[in-house]
Amino acid sequence: QVQLQESGPGLVKPSQTLSLTCTVSGGSIDSGGYYWSWIRQHPGKGLEWIGYIYYSGSTYYNPSLKSRLTMSVDTSKNLFSLELRSVIAADTAMYYCASHVAVAGPAGAFDIWGQGTMVKVSS
Amino acid sequence: YVLTQPPSVSVAPGQTASITCGGNNIGTKSVHWYQQRPGQAPVLVVFDDTDRPSGIPDRFSGSNSGNTATLTISRVEAGDEADYYCQVWDGSSDHTVIFGGGTKLTVL
Numbered sequence: 001q002v003q004l005q006e007s008g009p010g011l012v013k014p015s016q017t018l019s020l021t022c023t024v025s026g027g028s029i030d031s032g033g034y035y036w037s038w039i040r041q042h043p044g045k046g047l048e049w050i051g052y053i054y055y056s057g058s059t060y061y062n063p064s065l066k067s068r069l070t071m072s073v074d075t076s077k078n079l080f081s082l083e084l085r086s087v088i089a090a091d092t093a094m095y096y097c098a099s100h101v102a103v104a105g106p107a108g109a110f111d112i113w114g115q116g117t118m119v120k121v122s123s
Numbered sequence: 124y125v126l127t128q129p130p131s132v133s134v135a136p137g138q139t140a141s142i143t144c145g146g147n148n149i150g151t152k153s154v155h156w157y158q159q160r161p162g163q164a165p166v167l168v169v170f171d172d173t174d175r176p177s178g179i180p181d182r183f184s185g186s187n188s189g190n191t192a193t194l195t196i197s198r199v200e201a202g203d204e205a206d207y208y209c210q211v212w213d214g215s216s217d218h219t220v221i222f223g224g225g226t227k228l229t230v231l
Contacts (some may be wrong), residue, residue: 107212109170
């Protein structure tokens with residue numbers, strides 16, 4: 001069974017780049033079997049989808065974040081990553097990585113979630 | 124595309140809770156539902172409108188028609204108290220995942 005684990009800095013300064021990784025265990029990230037996603041949750045608020053990446057490198061990004069966002073896959077380390085540039089206080093949130101089976105296409109449900117990692121943007 | 128959920132629903136133990144998710148012609152989309160207990164990651168409880176992942180009790184069921192999708196929880200237990208989110212894929216324009224605002228289920 002695939003499991004996901006997020007990692008990254010708990011604190012990022014405004015205007016800097018937030019970098020997070022999600023390590024995949026129990027399966028191969030380049031098997032073609034899954035879409036790999038990032039989702040965030042502002043404190044006390046609802047869920048916000050950030051974007052998908054497929055093992056091939058194809059991506060779908062939230063239009064509201066697209067100009068600051070890059071997602072990538074590292075098959076040698078079996079992980080995928082998020083980079084969010086020029087962060088502001090409003091980027092403070094719990095960041096989750098999640099996945100769903102590729103046969104469902106981009107409309108599939110997120111059936112696997114990481115535990116989440118809290119990121120605070122502050123000087 | 125916007126998904127509208129009631130902020131809160133309250134129900135007594137043993138009763139049935141219905142949580143709605145409104146959206147324009149949502150009946151034409153696949154709707155997924157997540158349960159999130161405090162301090163925990165979301166858990167998928169219903170996918171593709173009506174299906175349950177393995178391990179999810181059959182007390183959880185879903186329906187979707189017209190402009191409203193509904194998550195129904197029968198024989199509600201104290202452990203069902205959580206936030207519930209609906210989710211769809213909007214492939215029509217920006218190709219994005221949309222979440223509803225969430226509903227806090229309180230077990231009285």
